[in-house]
Amino acid sequence: MEDPGLLSTFVDNLVSRLFSLAEAKYKLYKGFEGDVTFMMRELPMITSAINGLLLGQDDHILRLSVEELRHIAHEMEDCIDQIMYDASWDQQPWYCKYVKSGRKRKSRSQLGEEMQQLRYRLEEALQRQQRYSISLPSQSQLAESDQHVLRDDLIGIDASLEELLEQLKEAEDQPKQLKVISIVGFCGLGKTILARELYNSEIGKQFEERAWVSGTHGDPGELLSEILRQLHKPDLVTSNVNQLSADLCNYLNNKRYLIIIDGMRSDQWSIVKSAFPRNISSRIVVTTKIQSVANTCSSNNGYIHNMRRLNEKHSKQLFLKNACPGEYSDYLQPDSAAILKKCDGQPLALTTVGHFMRKKRWPTGRDCEDVCNNVHFYDLQSGDDTLDRMHQLLTHDYASLPSHALKACFLYFAMFPSDHPVRAKRLKRKWLAEGFLQPTNLCSDPAAESFEKLMNQNIIQPVNISNNTKVKTCKTYGMMHEFITLKSLCENFITLFDGGELQPKQVRRISLHHKSITNGASLNIDLSLVRSLIVFGEAGNDILNFNKYQLLRVLDLEDCTDLQNDHLREVCNLLLLKYLSLGSNVTSLPKEIKQLKHLETLDLRRTNVKIIPPEVIQLPHLIHLFGKFKLPDKAMQDELQKFLASGKCKLQTLGGFLVDESGRFVELMGYMKKLRKVKIWCEPSATSTNLTTLQKAIQEFIHDEKDASNDPRSLSIYFDGCSEDLLKNLKSPCYLRSLKLQGRLLELPEFVTALRRLRELCLQSTKMTADLLTALTNLKHLQYLKLIADELEEIHIKEKALPRLLCLCFVLQRPTFPKVQEGALPFLKSLQLLCKDMDGLSGIQVKCFTRLSEVMLDCRVTDGTKLNWVRAAKEHPNRPIVVLKRAIPPRVDRGGDSTAAGETENEIIDCSVLSEGQVQETHTQMPHDEPDYAFNNMGHEVVSATLTGSSIANNGRVAS
Template identity: 90%
Template sequence: MEDPGLLSAFIDNLVSRLFSLAEEKYKLYKGFEGDVTFLMRELPMITSAIDGQLLGQDDHILRLSVEELRHVAHEMEDCIDQIMYDASWDQQPWYRLEEALQRQQRYSVSGSSSSQLAESSWDQHIPPDDLVGINSPLEELLEQLAEAEGQPKQLKVISIVGFCGLGKTILARELYNSEIGKQFEKRVWVSGTHGDPGELLSEILRQLHKPDLVTSNVNQLSADICNYLNNKRYFIVIDGMSSDQWSIVKSAFPRNVSSRIVVTTKIQSIANTCSSTNGYIHKMRRLDEKQSKQLFLKNACPGKYLDYLQPDSAALLKKCDGQPLALTTVGHFMRKKGWPTGRDCEDVCNKVRFYDLQSGDDTLDRMHQVLIHDYACLPSHALKACFLYFAMFPSDHPVRAKRLKRQWLAEGFLQPTNLCSDPATETFEKLMNQNIVQPVNISNNTKVKTCKTYGMMHEFITLKSICENFITLFDGGELKPKQVRRISLHRNSITDGASLNIDLSLVRSLIVFGEASNHILNFKKFQLLRVLDLEDCTDLENDHVKEVCNLLLLKYLGLGGNVTCLPKEIKQLKLLETLDLRKTNVKILPTEVIQLPHLIHLFGKFKLPDKAMPDELQKFMALGKCKLQTLGGFLVDESEGFAELMGYMNKLRKVKIWCDSSTTSPKLTTLQKAIQEFIHDEKDASNDPRSLSLYFDGCSEDILKDLKAPCYLRSLKLQGRLLELPGFVTALRRLRELCLQSTKMTADLLTALTNLKHLQYLRLIADELEEIHIKEKALPRLLCLCFVLQRPTFPKVQEGALPFLKSLQLLCKDMDGLSGIQVKGFTRLSEVMLDCRVTDGTKANWVRAAKEHPNKPIVVLKRAIPPRVDRGGDSTAAGETENELINCSVLSEGQVQETHTQMPHDEPDYAFNNMGHEVVSATLTGSSIANNGRVAS
């Protein structure tokens, strides 16, 4: 049905834009200001009226009312954009709004709230016998459940976290019913979905054979439970905790006698909180390809047809994406359709998206309800809109997180406020926290670089977006949209423009993957575009870009294809905030780009024209009008260029620079001065996320020697010939992230690195390292240490060094065994990463070492791809080797043990919270071979 919440988010955005109109003091007709005031008063009341409507209510009048309001709201948005485009105005939507409101009031449209849905009920639909791949995680958790010799007899909280339908409840139930689970003196299983701590504690007390409750006071209930359980070894399962109740109820549980609490939840922050002290977090993982097919066929194929030639199920398995609930329910559905002999099996595979939401089949209903529930539980309307935007990207296409966030802002889904200056990042983190978006590639500082939605969830939000007229998708299907506001074009799905009879004048976003048609690339048909993403468009030419320059409302522009130059007319894009040229061959950037008054992010690898700086540009820069925050990046050679302008870029926070080998001393001196100004630490008070990436292969490292304190950077990447560590590096205040890439790194350089007290992430890329001993108390805050080496010359680490290290990454294909590394010395280690090309003997040695470590860290196999030409951008380490890592497999298919020991710091350490445990949830394949030393089932 229509989504009231999504409409509310849309209306909230309209109110913000109306306010902007009032601020700009547009006066198009007599009474215009009064109409705007009326709307700014009326629209929030509409939001309040529909805010209480719950998704899933099958109310026909409500559906029609929301549809009418949404249609009027879209018309109003068109009017507002038309004002900005050509100062024209249409009052008709204003009158239609009044009519719609009168109709809504006349028919008293209201929705009843439904009872809270129990997340755990979905997992319970999966019969235990149907589960595949449960043995390995069960063995891992049974070890955590058992009382270990030599370990303190303390309470341990085990959190099982992951997307709905992955089997969290089943896994917890297997633990509860295991022989180890039955050895506890007191056992309780309760649901945590109701969200009321008092109800939760009351139910626990009731199951502890204390039915004579006379209080609902949380403190008294906690005291009663604590007294009853004192000196007893207990085992409690809290299934489906959906809100942060732990801080309120934890005092009820005595922390002695080796008791255990298991919490299942889909929310990462709840798992982190519950297991923050002497805890363990089990991150649920999707099934691999082999396991997925096994589970699907178990449910889809009757026994008498096991030897029958099976239809190709690859497309369907891809949509299920390793989710046990999806594989089970779709398997049952396919059996009803006559698998494997039914004629329409292949058709169902191709159209499962439509069967899921439109068939009304009871078999698929439970999966449908899971998807609705997960979507409905998103805590805000803006969050829902941003989540639906994932449908603009193909399901098998990992999305760059920053690309996504900038497009959200350009669309107007989110607005910065005094309380939140970066709403896009906050929204993205909330989606990740809900575990409905999965990370695909994670940088060394645990920031998610690329991500995707789960297969069936992507099918759900795609169809929902289409039904809500949120997007128009051309992916080979037969869709005939009424009004087009966002277009996503996949796989050459429009070839005949003559047959495409749609109005493109109202389109806000256009994203193309593959070849587009001339009809789509005729930008004269577009008027109100805000987002134009053609990075993956293969047939884009220079002539097309000339027409793009007439899209006056454009805020986000990404180009690719065969583009080699930008026209000077690009200066017309006065509202442009992001320009991404990384997938083009643009090498000379017109100075008009720098003069764009709202440009914040500029990506590519280019230089300015080889001629004198225009007076107009000099005046623009001198007046401090440049808003650039990200410049990634520019090439320094003999011509005048960016180095001369950097000093005027007062808002610059991230810059990437390449030095050409032909650069002479005068130009290097200019560059040095620009860098000095950029890293200058005014009164030792800088605290912005300032980042510098410098590539000086072929140039002298002398450009770094004269840089001096006071200086400040949050992140630094240096690639070139480094014989010693430049002095300014050790002088950088609060440097958190450092990446160095050089052919060889000397002992002096490495020794100097150990003095960086605030460093959290260190990545060293070299052919070899000279021998060095990392001494006690060195690098006291380091969380992640990564080596990418041609020869296995790893340093020796003394006991007491790297006290907070959580991730150790040793990427060297010729590594032999443990290479002298004493793993037990890293007391907080949660992850070891190896090059997947190491020998089987080396893999076995590390699996054994991980099993013997108290934390049982995961062992991940990855492979570094050789460097390629870097076109600039958002990378977080020097060179493209920085994160070009392919996840080959996970040796320790167990989970990450989260000790969460308190770190000594005087400011929030956001990266510490999720270090390591997201990495292995990326592209897990069927090559997982063992679990902390045991063979995986």
């Protein structure tokens, strides 16, 4: 089924490109400007007429209209890009044109004829639509709850249920007031059935008044009316929301009540919350898939439970329970690893696929192995009623994304393998290079906003969280990835080569997953119209023949194993390229890279490029430059300075450059006026002259302009082996949002305490003195502090110190943690104590941190230490989660965000469920059973460490 939403996104981008074409005053033929203006006017009108199509509705005429317009729009984009390519080609020097004379290009007359023909086809489509006046179906409300998941279907929910029952109770040490418990997560994880278990529990039945209502209809008045009706107040004579709120509030006053709202919508809580008195330990439980809804509902004395996926052991149990008849439980079972991977711990997926496999006579059916390996084809194409309920939920989650542009961004995840962690920042840059999103006066960073919206919808999951709680990598859920992959293929949004034989005639985006397209056969597709190419593994000669491409915008080859230096000269002929990342076999860049006038991102972090040609700096649209490099000694310094001084340089990210006996970059940095993120490595061979010049450049970079309230400037300096005098003479006034220093730090440089509104600070040194640590406590605006050292000198953090700090992270070789006085760090939410030799609580008084929601430990600490922290967390009023974290070896990326020595990334390891009795009896390593784990509201995968009588993992309580 054609998706009109995708078409709308495509047309929106197309109109902006038409506008650029008109603005540039191209004249291919007489009347060209008029044709462009006509297309700009008519395209949005046609798409708006079909924009209301509900996904899954098979209206034949409407489907044909969408398909016809999509073909016209694609061909129009091709023609526009070919015109832009032609214009870029005309601007090349004559010798470049001579070298590229073998590349096929359409003449201007051919392009003009195509544009005229496209106008005529657009007029015909408009006339056809008017003749057949298409009536739009009204959008039906799809169920948002997980009501299809049956109680008997669920395995492994006991820890979650126990945790929520604790919240339902009236605790003696807690204020006797209303608590809103939010259960949030991706569809099909069992939110509704978990709420139902709470409602039907013995604790739930003790409430004086109870009601269960659905919030999916979206009408606050209906929701309040239904609650009143269930509370035996049928004599309603009004539909006025304010009156209903007053009636309900009066009825519930001085009564202890339990209200379940299943499927809370984003716009409901602010309207209905006044209807619920806040006294006598009442409880409201809401289920929702939207994180911001959960945060809003539980913002005051609330509790957030982020739903957990089932682990591998429980997933297999649930799948076999539904797939295998009891009489065949001892029969040899087919390998179900592929199914379990695609279901990704989602109970609804496991149960529905299990029921489907039972129809296939699991485990004795002849085609069971085939279905296991190809379950994605059945999802959309089988028409099977058993799979239909899962398909409906996936469709609803996709269809409910708040914008068409967001849907296109989400479908782009299909370009990556299902189990491949996607780097968030690189993904955002690709969205922008593709043209899915455009900056506006209201939103200067639409990619970041769109990513946050997808995270908020719980439709993608974080895989790796940086220490300052920013999502570094993410992925889609297993079955949702299958859904968007098939949808993308059906819409010709992507072409996927993963070992299959699919070779469509027209290809716009190619993703190659560890399967070389060679095998002696020629690739029988037209690559000239491809916009994106991503390769994982070996590509083969056909794919890497860049003479066949013309309109590429995104070229991601950092994981390509057979890319060589020789390929890059052809890459430099891709004149419309905006995003380029290269892999480890690349050791140098050709000077022809200057031809990439539209390039915005050049990522060399996976390469072995140590010297970049000066032509890179002169690229007029380059915004982000990543790697670890320097300029050649003979670097056309005067010419570069002249270019930079002209104000044409758009470079914002320089991450980063080397300073040694050569100081070419240092001399240029002061001319780069738009820099916002800089990373510098100072080598021991750096001369005093170069260090002095560098100091001046840094001083200019950190100069405080006073009006930079939203200025994201960040600086990273690695100066191991260099004199610390580099930082001593930096003066105020100065400003940075983020600062990272790695080197020999005997005292805190004075400029650090002078930095206005410094939010993030990371320091790494062999030893940190008491004077340095004391100076840190005076940073009043700091929100995130990370200290990496072998040891810290003893220090007391006094009352009122670091008043805005939210996250404090220590990475130590020896457990020399500071003493914290009560009243210090009043807003601390995350305490990260990463030291494998930590013993117990190491003198830390957890109750001093009144707003604490997370404690993170090195996974190598002893079981006794883990249990001590579990007990301490249980006794804390907020009951923070306890997270174990594994140290990650430094990556091979040159100049990337890789971890330095001793630094860690948030890859949370599998860890067994602990009980106090187990540890006391064994005094050995933790057993190797599969863990129960969850995601807290910050996205971490956390240990479900069960003590006698309680489970405290995945606690997301929000302090008031």
